Amino acid sequence: MDRTRAILRKAAWSVFTILFVIILNFFLFRVLPGDPARAGIRDPRLNKDAIEALRVRFGLDKPVINCFETLNPVKLGDCAINPMETQFFIYVRNLLQGEMGFSYHTNRPVVDILGERLWNTILLIGVGQILSIIFGVAIGVFAAWKARTSLDYGAVAASLVAWSLPTFWLAILLLFWGSTIGLPVAGKATPGMSSYPLLQQWGDIARHMLLPTLTYTIVYMGEYTLIMRSSLLDVLSEDYILTARAKGLNSFQILRDHALKNAMLPLVTVIAINLGFTVAGVIQIESVFSWPGLGNAIYEAVVRRDFPVLQGAFLLIAVTVILANLFADLTYTYLDPRVRVE
């Protein structure tokens, strides 16, 4: 009963945070300078009428919100107008209907663009996360088990290096290395593969995924190894581990039944939060390997000042981070009985 209430309260907070992000996200992009019309002014072929037509096309002719015509520069306007005729409420209404406007650049619905990009990113970080968790936890446990031996110091040093490597730099190195051994270094599939049987198509995608996934795995594996190792060492020095030893349990039983579950607690939080942040964090990997994911979409949108896409991507990332946090909270509740009742 208490548990259900705690979960509901956390979920309610998440919804509240998302609402706040929606509002912030809107005004953030209205405070920033530049709209397609201004970007277009540099093109001498565009006349005033065409610019005005563009502004109408994207709804930029309407006041931002009651009392404010524009926010950059700040221009006060009429407060008595119908709120439904302002950009903010149109934005909210569209969002509720699952629309995020149109790309300034390609004119396609933002939802469609993000939708197809998101799946590619999920594929990349999904596989990457699973691999880095498996290897990170395994190496971390091994290092803690062999604590203060040369194997442990080797694992720690390697993890520190992996964790501190600039992601884009590692990606570029791997890209060079991959090209020398004939691995595909760009995109998600070889052009023309769609006419091949499904299994071969998947094999092709897997080959394309190899390098970006490897980059991702190396970077996050280092972090997970270090967290797992120090967390497990902390747990192994706890009094209850001594109790377990005094009960006659062997090392394996102690590790499995007493140490791992406790040691995983800090890692769960980091993993869940990472899940959210890495949607944004893969920008570097995706742009180096031209992986058609969300990160690459963000990079392209910034270069082209494609604000609707950027705005949509920001919202998507914010929501992912919030949901990942909620997920971390709920997992924690499950793993640690002490936080079950607040």
Next chain:
Amino acid sequence: MTNARKFLEVKDLKTQFNTPEGTVYAVNGVSFDLKEGETLAVVGESGCGKSVTMMSIMRLIQIPPGKIVGGEVVFRDTDLLQLSEEAMEQIRGREIAMIFQDPMTSLNPVLTVGKQITETLRTHTPMTQEQCRARAGALLELVGIPDPIKRLDDYPHQFSGGMRQRVMIAMSLACTPSLLIADEPTTALDVTIQAQIIELVKELKKNVGMAMIWITHDLGIVAGLADRVIVMYAGYVVEEAIVDDLYENTLHPYTLALLQALPRADRRRDQSLKSIKGSPPNLLVEPRGCPFAPRCEFVREKCIAENPALVNVETNHKVACWVDVKTGALR
């Protein structure tokens, strides 16, 4: 007791720790023995080597930095120090059980109490899950926890400190061990709970018929609990006696000082408690002479030069001191 033979015999046990500051001489040749069903109290101030001695017996010393450098721990004709780790695991929890000082940290916070009790049974007995659970419930009932079967599914944080120590005791009794080592089990509890736990343990000991080693720094609780007492100082046993003998016929200056530092109902109230001068010994230097000499009222030249051995001076009363504290003469 007819079968009161020695079943634990510790001979010349030495344990050291290698630290960055140097070698810590924690236990320096401790010998004592224990008969079946007997209760032995081990008394001494913090850092005197009581716990390290017991941890060495259980082979629970972290190696490194610790190392058992010498001696024998003969338990039922087997030297525990010679056993393999696997064989030792069979002894721990089944033959010799241990309870610790702080019940707040000695139980795993993320496992139910039931799981932590049944785990010992699952490891050492062929019992099924259901049998283990029933036994665990019976154990909780034995240590006086109300509604025992229901409480099996609770986590440690749902118990108070005293109740957690009861759970620890229940856990240690799971396989009816023949020896229970209690490492200051009441130190972290408040006085009323302390008394309850001592009563409980005395009662259980009588029913189960196990031997017990009770470590404490509180001479006040020893009298009603133990058959025999050993007093430790700086990793040495300095006095060993039948419990009444220790109080009435104290032979070592350190024991004497400990007793004078104890509040007593039969002492005049305006008389203040005596504290022991000086500070506890530095265990980083290899001991030479009597370790208590720098703080001793009776100190002689011989004490600084030579460390006295623990010898039988009266029937069942051993002491390691050059001076006869009653006459002030050298032995």
